[in-house]
Amino acid sequence: MLAVIFPAAGHAQDRTMPARHGGLEAKLEYCKTCHGLSGQGYMGYFPMPRLAGQQPEYLEAQLRAFIERRRTNPIMFNVAHVLNPSMMAALAAHFRDLNPRPFGGAPRGSLATGKKIFEEGLPESNVPACSACHGTEGKGQNEIPRLAGQLYAYTVGQLTGWRTERGQGTAVDTSAIMAPTAHNLTRSQVEAVAAYVSYLQ
Amino acid sequence: MHVVRKLEVMKRIGLKIAILVMIASTGPVWAGDGDGAGVRNCTWCHGTSGQGYMVAPRLAGQRPQYIESQIRSFHERTRDNPFSKQYMWGAVAALGPNAAHDLAIYFAAIAPKPANDGDRNLAARGRTIYLEGIPEANIVSCYACHGPNAEGVREIPRLGGLAYFYLKGRLEQWGQGYHSGPGSPMPMVASHLGPDEIEALASYLSFVR
Numbered sequence: 001m002l003a004v005i006f007p008a009a010g011h012a013q014d015r016t017m018p019a020r021h022g023g024l025e026a027k028l029e030y031c032k033t034c035h036g037l038s039g040q041g042y043m044g045y046f047p048m049p050r051l052a053g054q055q056p057e058y059l060e061a062q063l064r065a066f067i068e069r070r071r072t073n074p075i076m077f078n079v080a081h082v083l084n085p086s087m088m089a090a091l092a093a094h095f096r097d098l099n100p101r102p103f104g105g106a107p108r109g110s111l112a113t114g115k116k117i118f119e120e121g122l123p124e125s126n127v128p129a130c131s132a133c134h135g136t137e138g139k140g141q142n143e144i145p146r147l148a149g150q151l152y153a154y155t156v157g158q159l160t161g162w163r164t165e166r167g168q169g170t171a172v173d174t175s176a177i178m179a180p181t182a183h184n185l186t187r188s189q190v191e192a193v194a195a196y197v198s199y200l201q
Numbered sequence: 202m203h204v205v206r207k208l209e210v211m212k213r214i215g216l217k218i219a220i221l222v223m224i225a226s227t228g229p230v231w232a233g234d235g236d237g238a239g240v241r242n243c244t245w246c247h248g249t250s251g252q253g254y255m256v257a258p259r260l261a262g263q264r265p266q267y268i269e270s271q272i273r274s275f276h277e278r279t280r281d282n283p284f285s286k287q288y289m290w291g292a293v294a295a296l297g298p299n300a301a302h303d304l305a306i307y308f309a310a311i312a313p314k315p316a317n318d319g320d321r322n323l324a325a326r327g328r329t330i331y332l333e334g335i336p337e338a339n340i341v342s343c344y345a346c347h348g349p350n351a352e353g354v355r356e357i358p359r360l361g362g363l364a365y366f367y368l369k370g371r372l373e374q375w376g377q378g379y380h381s382g383p384g385s386p387m388p389m390v391a392s393h394l395g396p397d398e399i400e401a402l403a404s405y406l407s408f409v410r
Contacts, residue, residue: 026339027339029339029389030336030339030340030341030393032389033341033386033389033390034341034345034346034386037386042346042386043355044345044346044347044354044357045344045345045346045347045348045349045353045354045357046345048345074332074333075333075342075344075345078333078334078336078342079334079336079342081336082336082337
C-alpha cells in the first residue's frame with residue numbers, strides 16, 4: 001500500500017504549480033505558448049499554425065487524428081493525447097472566436113498567381129479551385145479548414161508533405177481528399193497559393 | 202555529492218563574477234571601434250573563442266540573428282535580469298547595429314564546445330521534457346521552437362551545450378518575472394517549470410553537442 005502511495009506523492013511534489021492544473025484557462029495558455037498569444041500562429045523551429053478563426057470541427061478532427069496517428073506529428077501527439085473530448089470542444093470554440101491580423105511575412109512576388117489558383121484552380125493539372133471548398137474568403141466550413149491568414153511556411157509544408165503526414169494508417173481520414181490536389185501542384189504553385197491565403201484577413 | 206558539486210560551481214562563479222566586475226568597471230575605455238578590439242571586448246567575459254564563462258554564456262555557434270536581437274534588447278533595456286543590467290547594458294552602449302551584426306557573424310561561425318557540466322543522472326529526464334514537454338502539467342515541448350538538436354533557428358537561440366548554471370539561471374529568472382526581448386514566449390513557458398524540471402533541462406542541454 002505504501003509503495004503505491006509514495007511514488008504518487010513524490011510525483012505530485014514535482015509539480016510546483018498545482019493551481020495551473022486541469023483548467024481550460026491553463027490549457028489555453030499552453031496552446032498559445034506555441035500558437036501565439038492571439039492564436040495567430042508562430043514561427044518556431046517548425047511553423048506553428050494559426051488557430052484563430054479556425055473551424056471548430058476541423059480543429060477537433062485534427063486533434064483526434066493526432067491521437068489516432070492518422071496525422072503524424074510527434075509534438076502534437078503528446079499534446080493531444082491528454083485532452084478529453086469536452087476539453088477539445090472548449091478549446092476549439094475559444095479559437096473560433098479569435099480574429100487577430102494575419103501573421104504575415106510571406107513573399108509577395110506571386111500573389112496574383114496564387115489568387116488565380118485559389119479562385120479558378122488549374123484545370124490543365126486537375127487542380128480544383130481552393131475557394132470551391134474553402135470558401136471565397138478562405139474561411140472554411142465544418143471539417144474543411146480556414147486557410148485565411150494561415151502561416152505561409154505551414155501551408156507550404158502541408159501541401160508539399162501531404163502524403164507523409166496526413167491520412168496515415170488504414171482508418172478512414174477525410175484529409176485524403178486533398179492528396180491528389182496537393183500532388184498536382186508544383187512547388188512554385190504551392191508557394192504562390194500559400195502566400196496568397198496567408199494575407200487573407 | 203550533489204551538494205559538493207553545487208559548492209564547486211558556486212566557488213567558480215564567485216571568482217568569475219569578481220573578474221567580470223573588474224572588467225565592467227573599465228567599460229567605457231574599451232567601447233568597441235575596430236574589429237579586433239570589438240571581439241576582444243566580448244571575449245574578456247565570454248571567454249577566448251567565445252566559448253562562454255559561467256554567467257557569460259557561450260557565443261560560439263550561437264544563431265547570429267539571436268545575438269543581434271539580444272544586443273538590441275540590451276540597448277533597449279528589455280532584457281533586464283541582474284547580470285544583463287549590470288554588465289551588458291553598459292557593454293553594448295557604444296555598439297552600433299553594423300558592429301553588432303559583424304560580431305554576431307563572427308561568433309556564430311566558431312564551432313561550439315558543449316559545457317558538459319550538468320548532472321548526468323538528470324539528463325534522460327531532461328531530454329524527455331525537452332522533446333515532449335509534460336502535457337498533463339501544461340509544460341510545452343522545447344523542441345518545437347529550439348529544434349531537434351537544440352540548435353535554434355533565426356532569433357531562437359541554440360541551447361545545446363550552454364552551461365548548466367546559465368541555463369538554470371535563465372529559466373528561473375523568467376519564472377521570477379524578468380524579461381528577454383519583446384514578444385518572447387519564454388516567461389510563459391518558464392512559469393510552468395518547477396525546480397526539478399529546470400535542473401533536468403539544464404543538465405540535459407549542457408551535454409548536447
